[in-house]
Amino acid sequence: MTGVPLKHQRISRILAQEIRAGSYPAGEPLPGEHALAQRFGVSRTTIRAALAELTEESLITTRTGKGSYVRFDARPPDDRLGWARPRAVHGAGTTVRTLAVRETRDGALAAELGLEKDVFVCVERTCELVTDATVVSYERSFLPPVPGIRELPAHGFGQDPPTELLRRAGLRPDHGEQRVSGRPVDTHEAELLRRAPGDWFLQTRRTSRAADGSFVEHVVSLLDPDHFELTLTFG
Template sequence: MPKQVLKHQRIARVLAREIHSGVLEPGSKLPGEHALTRRFEVSRTTVRQALDELSRQGLISTHAGVGSFVAFDGSLLDNSLGWTRALADQGARITTEVLRLEAVRDARLAEELELDSAEFMALDRLRVLPEGTPVSLERSRVPLVPALADVPVGGLLDGSLTKTLAAAGLRATHGDEWASVRPLAAEEATLLRRPEGEAWLSTRRVGRGADGRVVEQVTSLLDPARFQLHLGFGEPPQ
């Protein structure tokens, strides 16, 4: 039985043929993501996976022009370290409370992320100041691959999701992040010990590995009095 060609692979093959045939000339700029999503009638996620495939084949090069970083009390946090380590490195005296660690099924999220399996590891955490005031609520959803099957029962490696993923050979090398400000819902306000409807910074980050597969989705509610979103633009001089 022939192997099924995934959507992003089909798009990558079409664009590769256009590059090799000269339809897309060397040095020319590819159509933007929005144009490609309309042309192929797929999501932006699928388009980005196709572009990642072309990049791995050496057919295109991408240049990051914009970056977003979360800051705590004015100091930038390194997401690659995991927030527990990053906050500690900045001298922040923050403790982490695990509210939930279990295997769940979420068909809606699987469809949104274009995953074949709807099985996830759910990890919900509070970050709390020494006096007991929560400053963030984070909900991570990780595709429950075989290497992580025992984690919901056995727990995280050294209490760290970043270390747990690394031990399973999973590391987010790129992805997307969205940010907005929204009011706290009743359940969120109870967990964060704040008034319902209070405005907090809300972020959603989808991290992907070098192969384009989803490693983690994390949604966070961040106290705007302590966290800020720092945006960078342009390319640094070489």
């Protein structure tokens, strides 16, 4: 009958609603094909067709031999908070770990950003899944050493979220740019990510500036492509 969804379409719509509602936290596996087939009273072939539709919608990713996993992109992130923080905010079952907060000099980065001074406060963080401690991102945030930020290496973040610290320091992002590429991780990065050197990761480089064009933040992130994807909208 025209207009009546097929079995696999009906199942994919139900699962999509459950994913968006948070019934299956991002990064965690869906029930297996056999369990889903029993739940909906259909064949595994029908379930595979439903999962294929969810994959096309970027709601899940299928790993050979490991089942189907909900993508982080199932919930829209707030890029103002970086990559790691929004997953925790949206209940994605992740833990953000601060590895280091230190003052550093980087002449090449200062030249790239058009800054006279090459001193930054660098914050290094990783984000890992609560379920199995898989590290899915490694992020380095470079901040100008203004009052309220330059004290961080000595005092740390405390209980304040990064956005609140930036706001109190007078660093209010208004615009910026982000570049996305892919590259193999080096030995040091592989150790932090608990991967093998040479494993391929997405890399984003995001620079934020205030309304007057002054520098606010530069963030370099390495993202596990099994859990992150680049989505572009147009039109």
